[in-house]
Amino acid sequence: MFVRNTRGSIPNWLRVRYFSSCQRSFKAPNGGKSQAPANFLGRASNNLSVGLVGLANVGKSSIFQILTRQTSVGTPANYPFATIEPTKSIINVPSIKLDHYQKLFQSNKKIESNLLIWDIAGLIRNASSGAGLGNKFLNDIRNVDGIFHVIRGFRDDDIIHIEENKVDPLRDLVIVNDELILKDLEFVEIGIDKLTKLLKRPGINKAEVENEINILERIQELLYEGKKVSQIDWNAEEVNIINPYNFLTAKPTLYLLNVNENDYLNQTNEFLESVTAWLEENSPRDKLIMISADHETTLLEQEVEEETVTGSTIVAEVITTMKSALNLISFYTCGPKEAHEWNIRMGNTVQEAAGCIHTDLQKTFISSIVYKWDDLKTMDLFNETTLKSSGKQYKQGKKYLVEDGDVIIIKAGSAKVR
Secondary structure (H helix, E strand, C coil), X not given: CEECCCCCXXXXXXXXXXXXXXXXXXXXXXXXXXXXXXCCCCCCCCCCEEEEECEXXXXXXXXXXXXXXXXXXXXXXXXXXXXCCCEEEEEECCCHHHHHHHHHCXXXXXXXXXXEEEECCCECCCHHHCCCCHHHHHHHHHCCCEEEEEEECCCCCCCCCCCCCCCCHHHHHHHHHHHHXXXXXXXXXXXXXXXXXXXXXXXXXXXXXXXXXXXXXXXXXXXXXXXXXXXXXCCHHHHHHHHHHCCHHHCCEEEEEEXXXXXXXXXXXXXXXXXXXXHHHHCCCCEEEEECHHHHHHHHHHHHHHCCCCCCHHXXXXXXXXXXXXXXXXXXXXXXXXXXXXEEECCCEHHHHHHHHCHHHHHCEEEEEEECHHHHCCCCCCCHHHHHHCCCCEEECCCCECCCCEEEEEEECCCCCC
């Protein structure tokens, strides 16, 4: 049946060796052509989560409230460790494509894709050794797939700073970066120790174990240089070995420089240049966005008071940038009842996309019809006949790699779809 779904720097004592990384790369999907799916660091899942992290009193909880559009949580407390137990919330991901598809297919409603976000307790120096809530903080980070790293870029004598009561974003970046690296070094050392003992057992495939030890030693050298696991390309075989270790520095990170309202409106900040330079040297693959918790809180309170939902451009940018960092793309199922957006990992096949809708559709998948965003974005009303006659209706088999923006119709067997 056809299913037309209508629903910084490392401490000096660690600088003991030089590491020259062996650059290895994998190819990302190319225009939906048939090829092996890309392998990414992290969980192989379409339901990924993000954690807000940083030192205490940098504005994490305020930004959490902004991203999750919560005004009833109250004013975040002005003391260290105001957040102890992580708080979670599911947020909708803004989508220009979904808005267009709702109009194009004249859908009664739209269903956005979503992202799970956690507000994680702040950490302090020596967290990796158990200081403060350090061990809890670092364990909570292990449970998320991506990181929003909040940096304090505003001066306010009424809000204490846990480190020397002095605003210094570079120092803060180094502290958090060092603690993540130190914890990953601990994971590496434990892994190497276990594998070394494993080599002594009879019947063990020594070549495989030695290969894994070699990869961990490469990571160890990388960490000694103050670099993240995510800073170099790993091939598919290496990724499969690395992922079970769930390294903290393997997680994609989006840095959020929290500035005062005036700085945000003028797009200037005294720390912006130095923070940007630090990231280019120490975390070049990650992005930085300047945000003002004060400004966004004012906008949100106005929306609540006026009972409007205008949305914030910067909040939308923060969410969509993280979605991209997690290698998530979207496909759509559209009809008169609803336009529905679905998250899927880049490099997934259309058969795997069918499984996002319902597991039975993946099991009984036969084929699919795909419409491309580039062909639909200029249309005012969906016209199947016009698209088909102009060669813009594509029939695809189960190995087709889904592209961002695809509208997909699944043809499946006698599946029981609710």
